[in-house]
Amino acid sequence: MILIVDDKQENLLSLQSLLTLHSYAVDTATGGEEALKKVLKNNYALVILDVQMPGMDGFEVAETISGHSKMRDVPIIFLSAVNLDKKFITRGYNSGAIDYITKPVDPDVFLLKVNTLYKLYDQKRQLNQMQTSLRSEIEFRRHAQQESYEKAMELRFVLESIPQIAFTTRPNGTVEYHNSQWMDYSSYTERFPETHPDDPDLEPEMKRIVNGDKAVELEVRIKKLTGTDFRYHLLRIVPVTENKSIIKWVGTFTDIEEQKQVQRKKDEFLSVASHELKTPLTSIKGYVQLLERSIDAKSQSHMFIDRALTQVTKLDRLIVDLLDISRIENGKMLLNKEPFSFGEMLSSTIEMARQTYPNYQFHQDGAAAVEVNGDVIRLEQVLVNFLSNAVKYSPNVREIHVISRMLPGNRLLLQVKDSGIGIAEVDQKLIFEKFYRTDESTRNFQGLGLGLYICADILSRHQCEYGVESNEGSGSVFYFIIPFTKTL
Numbered sequence: 001m002i003l004i005v006d007d008k009q010e011n012l013l014s015l016q017s018l019l020t021l022h023s024y025a026v027d028t029a030t031g032g033e034e035a036l037k038k039v040l041k042n043n044y045a046l047v048i049l050d051v052q053m054p055g056m057d058g059f060e061v062a063e064t065i066s067g068h069s070k071m072r073d074v075p076i077i078f079l080s081a082v083n084l085d086k087k088f089i090t091r092g093y094n095s096g097a098i099d100y101i102t103k104p105v106d107p108d109v110f111l112l113k114v115n116t117l118y119k120l121y122d123q124k125r126q127l128n129q130m131q132t133s134l135r136s137e138i139e140f141r142r143h144a145q146q147e148s149y150e151k152a153m154e155l156r157f158v159l160e161s162i163p164q165i166a167f168t169t170r171p172n173g174t175v176e177y178h179n180s181q182w183m184d185y186s187s188y189t190e191r192f193p194e195t196h197p198d199d200p201d202l203e204p205e206m207k208r209i210v211n212g213d214k215a216v217e218l219e220v221r222i223k224k225l226t227g228t229d230f231r232y233h234l235l236r237i238v239p240v241t242e243n244k245s246i247i248k249w250v251g252t253f254t255d256i257e258e259q260k261q262v263q264r265k266k267d268e269f270l271s272v273a274s275h276e277l278k279t280p281l282t283s284i285k286g287y288v289q290l291l292e293r294s295i296d297a298k299s300q301s302h303m304f305i306d307r308a309l310t311q312v313t314k315l316d317r318l319i320v321d322l323l324d325i326s327r328i329e330n331g332k333m334l335l336n337k338e339p340f341s342f343g344e345m346l347s348s349t350i351e352m353a354r355q356t357y358p359n360y361q362f363h364q365d366g367a368a369a370v371e372v373n374g375d376v377i378r379l380e381q382v383l384v385n386f387l388s389n390a391v392k393y394s395p396n397v398r399e400i401h402v403i404s405r406m407l408p409g410n411r412l413l414l415q416v417k418d419s420g421i422g423i424a425e426v427d428q429k430l431i432f433e434k435f436y437r438t439d440e441s442t443r444n445f446q447g448l449g450l451g452l453y454i455c456a457d458i459l460s461r462h463q464c465e466y467g468v469e470s471n472e473g474s475g476s477v478f479y480f481i482i483p484f485t486k487t488l
Contacts (some may be wrong), residue, residue: 001025001041002114005035005061006079015048018107019114025381032056036064041070045121046114047071051080053135064086073124075117079103155250165193165253172478173210184224193253194219196230209237213246222253248468277319285312334459335375341488342412343368345376349383350402357391362396368404370484374462379482382455386416387449388480393476394420411481419475428468432456455476 006012011089012028019026029035032055035047046066050442051058058078075098078235097111157191159166167178174191185193192202199220201209215238219427221230237251288309295302313338346368354362372379390400397419405413434453459466459480 001027001044002046002048002118003029003038003042003044005029005032005037005058006046006048007031007053009049010142011050011079015105018338019227022111025115031060032061035061036209037066039068040311041076044071045072045125047076048074048077048114051078067118071129073128075099075121076119077113085120137206138246142373159250159252162252164255165261165413167251168240169210169249169251171210171248173206173249181293184226187225190319193222202235206237210246210249213239215239219256231255233257241253250459258270258458281312281316281319284314285309288312333459335378337374338376339371339373339485340376340482342370342372342482342488345380346383346404346414349380349387351399353384353391360391360394360400363399363460364404364406365401366416367406368412369488370406371486372412372482372484373487374482375458378458379462380460382480383414383416385451385455389478390416390418390420390476394418396420397475407481412482412488413479414483415477415479416476422472422474423468423470424472425478431468432466 002019004012004015004019005028006015007030009030013029016026016028027038027044029038035049036056039047045186047062049058049062053061056064058080060400061077062078065074065076077098079098080100080102098117101110101113108123155168156177156179159168159177163180163181165181165185166183167175169175176191178189182189184194190208195202197469200218200242204218205218215236218235219232220235221232223230224225232255233253234256235251235253237249239246240248284310292302292305292309295305314462347364349361350364353360387400387402391398394400399419402414403413403415403417405415407413432452432455434450456466459482462482464480464482466480468476468478
């Protein structure tokens with residue numbers, strides 16, 4: 001907006017009309033005092049001042065405006081019909097004016113100068129805004145850089161104070177920092193410690209990890225530069241994000257050799273104990289079965305023997321599970337894979353479940369006429385486990401549904417659905433872990449929590465997807481998706 005200051009109304013109207021006609025916003029004042037009041041309240045891009053005014057003349061107004069910080073950069077044009085002497089023009093420029101125009105005003109020249117000064121003011125204003133913005137950006141970046149530096153130093157202090165080997169990498173996986181423990185295991189600051197020949201090489205493994213965006217845990221064996229024994233370490237690598245982008249990775253190597261030794265001794269004990277228990281139990285089971293055959297089926301003694309045989313069978317299953325766990329942990333569970341009819345195996349297993357649990361109804365839905373290349377005994381073991389769990393955890397609604405469905409890509413979906421107690425959401429992610437049992441099953445149902453862990457290992461080694469879908473109180477669906485070679 002342009003401010004015109006003149007004590008004569010006709011001059012104000014003339015200039016105002018001229019500028020308004022050319023799309024300028026105009027404000028007016030009839031004296032110096034009024035002009036100063038408006039300057040304090042409003043923002044102006046240009047001030048046009050008459051020199052000869054009663055009270056405060058144009059020079060005094062210009063000097064006051066130029067001394068005000070708010071208007072210091074606003075251009076001023078003097079208009080005068082009387083003070084045309086050189087000393088008055090000089091005083092006008094010294095007062096802060098940009099130009100001095102004599103009356104009568106040439107409209108074309110006047111508009112040209114107004115337009116030029118208006119544009120210059122607007123450009124200067126934009127430059128000032130850019131400068132302010134740049135200063136703000138520089139200050140923000142300086143503050144962010146300082147904050148980032150402080151966080152980095154804090155992180156390094158923490159990593160240096162812990163007993164584990166600790167390091168950070170750039171987003172591409174290149175090591176940028178490591179604590180002092182690193183140098184006990186590696187001769188180079190940017191090269192990962194050497195791993196056991198049977199374990200993954202950490203250089204390519206790190207490249208694979210950084211291509212993802214999730215934390216990773218990995219067990220590897222590494223050794224000190226001065227030693228000869230490889231010790232198990234748990235490698236944890238976690239991404240550090242900022243504005244949804246990974247800015248670095250933080251990792252630690254934690255020595256878990258002692259835990260692995262304890263685990264190994266426990267597995268050895270389970271293996272030995274299971275084998276030692278298996279032999280006498282087999283004998284006991286055989287003698288009980290012989291005794292059962294020799295006694296009248298209607299006698300009370302036969303009922304007691306039948307119950308004893310049931311408990312012996314349960315104990316036999318527990319020992320078999322312990323043996324399987326021992327084989328899994330020692331890498332000795334071998335699979336005898338060969339082509340077989342999955343549908344025939346499924347129907348046979350369901351029929352066996354009907355005979356084992358005569359009080360339950362088993363419904364088979366869908367077709368499974370496909371040939372699978374796998375270990376038929378181990379896959380049957382998975383199905384038996386799913387079915388027996390469905391029976392165990394469905395004491396009230398005694399209907400089990402076995403559903404099979406073809407999926408694209410030569411895959412078969414197999415579901416075992418019950419209407420039992422269900423599984424809480426917090427437990428569903430852990431249900432396939434070793435020895436894991438839900439609170440409900442621990443209180444009301446027998447078992448070691450090994451069956452599903454063994455199933456998970458068998459299914460994984462058959463390249464199967466598996467899982468559970470459940471709502472607490474309304475049943476569960478255990479499923480797996482297995483690849484097949486052809487339809488039958």
